[in-house]
Structures are given as C-alpha cells and as structure tokens.
Amino acid sequence: KAGVTQTPRYLIKTRGQQVTLSCSPISGHRSVSWYQQTPGQGLQFLFEYFSETQRNKGNFPGRFSGRQFSNSRSEMNVSTLELGDSALYLCASSRNSGRAINEQFFGPGTRLTVL
Amino acid sequence: AQSVTQPDIHITVSEGASLELRCNYSYGATPYLFWYVQSPGQGLQLLLKYFSGDTLVQGIKGFEAEFKRSQSSFNLRKPSVHWSDAAEYFCAVIYGGSQGNLIFGKGTKLSVKP
Numbered sequence: 738k739a740g741v742t743q744t745p746r747y748l749i750k751t752r753g754q755q756v757t758l759s760c761s762p763i764s765g766h767r768s769v770s771w772y773q774q775t776p777g778q779g780l781q782f783l784f785e786y787f788s789e790t791q792r793n794k795g796n797f798p799g800r801f802s803g804r805q806f807s808n809s810r811s812e813m814n815v816s817t818l819e820l821g822d823s824a825l826y827l828c829a830s831s832r833n834s835g836r837a838i839n840e841q842f843f844g845p846g847t848r849l850t851v852l
Numbered sequence: 853a854q855s856v857t858q859p860d861i862h863i864t865v866s867e868g869a870s871l872e873l874r875c876n877y878s879y880g881a882t883p884y885l886f887w888y889v890q891s892p893g894q895g896l897q898l899l900l901k902y903f904s905g906d907t908l909v910q911g912i913k914g915f916e917a918e919f920k921r922s923q924s925s926f927n928l929r930k931p932s933v934h935w936s937d938a939a940e941y942f943c944a945v946i947y948g949g950s951q952g953n954l955i956f957g958k959g960t961k962l963s964v965k966p
Contacts, residue, residue, distance in 0.1 A: 741895070772954075779956055779957070779958045779959065780942065780944075780954075780956035780959075781956075782953040782954055782955075792951075793951070793953060795953060827895055827896065829895075829896075834951070835951050840898055840901075841898070841954075842895075843888075843895030843896040843897070844895050845893065845894050845895050846895055
C-alpha cells in the first residue's frame with residue numbers, strides 16, 4: 738500500500754509570491770491534516786480536511802488556506818509569502834476524522850524556503 | 853495554556869544502553885498522549901499512544917511509555933538502544949476530546965554512540 742505522498746519535496750520561493758503544495762493520502766483515507774514544522778515553533782497544526790470540508794483549523798493567518806478534492810487529495814496554498822514561512826510542511830492522512838482515535842500517517846514533507 | 857514539554861533537546865546514549873525520554877503535559881484532565889519518531893528526511897511515525905487503562909503501553913520497535921497522572925508525565929523508554937534508533941522523538945497530546953488538535957512538544961534529538 739502506497740504511503741502519503743507530497744509534492745514537490747523541495748521548493749524555493751521569494752517573498753510576496755504564493756505557493757501551492759500537494760498531498761495525496763493513503764488510498765481509502767478521507768482525512769488530510771497539514772502541519773508546519775520550524776526550528777523555532779516546532780510542529781504546529783494548520784488545518785484538517787475531511788470529505789472536502791475543512792473540519793478544524795489551527796492558529797494561522799488567512800494567508801494559509803487549503804482544499805480537498807473528491808478523491809481526497811489535498812492542496813495547501815500560502816499567499817504573499819514571508820521569510821517566516823520557510824518550514825517543512827507535513828501532510829498526514831487518516832481513515833476518518835478525529836485525530837485521537839484515527840491514527841495519522843505522515844508524508845515526508847515539502848521543504849519550503851522563502852528568500 | 854495547553855502545552856507539552858520535552859525538557860531534553862538532545863540526548864546521547866551508547867548503543868545497548870537504556871533510554872528514557874521525558875514528556876510532561878500541562879492540562880488538568882488526562883489528554884490523549886502520543887509518541888512519534890521522525891528520521892531524517894522522513895515524516896513522523898507513531899510509536900505508541902495512550903488513551904486510558906493500563907498506564908504502561910507497548911509500542912513498535914521495542915518502545916514503551918508509562919503514564920503517570922501524579923507527575924503529568926508520559927515518558928518513553930527502551931531497554932536497549934540500537935544505532936537505528938537515532939532520530940528525533942516528539943511527544944504529542946490532544947486535549948478536550950477526540951476531535952482536538954495534536955499539540956507537539958519541541959522534540960528530543962537522540963544520538964547513539966557506537
């Protein structure tokens with residue numbers, strides 16, 4: 738069974754640009770969550786999508802948005818990039834919503850560098 | 853504020869030695885508790901979790917963790933470390949029910965000496 742895949746794996750952008758990251762969950766998984774990992778703030782929850790609906794959102798500005806398609810694939814978009822957005826963005830999928838009960842499987846992440 | 857603390861940023865142990873990684877949570881009610889491992893260039897992998905019941909939980913790769921309510925702790929242990937255990941370990945908690953968000957500690961990087 739293929740794991741969670743994220744594309745691209747590495748990305749370099751400049752301030753003010755926007756970026757879209759993609760996540761393909763494990764087959765049969767309907768929930769996709771996104772996390773930001775930085776050396777300073779650690780791992781922080783961005784949002785979760787389940788059946789194409791945003792179920793939960795972390796404490797991030799509106800520049801961070803996402804969506805989920807009918808095949809459960811998800812995209813995350815960051816507009817007007819800032820230097821502080823440089824991070825590893827992790828995607829995790831689970832069969833159902835509810836992070837306590839449903840084990841999340843993480844992808845390898847997309848490393849975003851903002852210059 | 854709801855938080856989780858991993859006091860040790862970096863730990864070095866010799867191969868074959870025992871390991872204990874510390875984790876403390878802040879909230880009063882017992883949260884859902886997790887330990888994840890992240891190897892370089894890879895995503896996180898769940899080692900074990902605690903919801904209720906027996907306070908000693910067994911996980912994958914020979915790891916175990918013990919929940920101690922009186923100390924608000926959920927420490928991860930392994931009796932004999934292997935070189936392949938070198939990685940970063942994250943304790944995580946969910947407060948306020950099963951729909952809550954994962955709150956991660958800052959992580960403990962484990963190095964293993966031959």
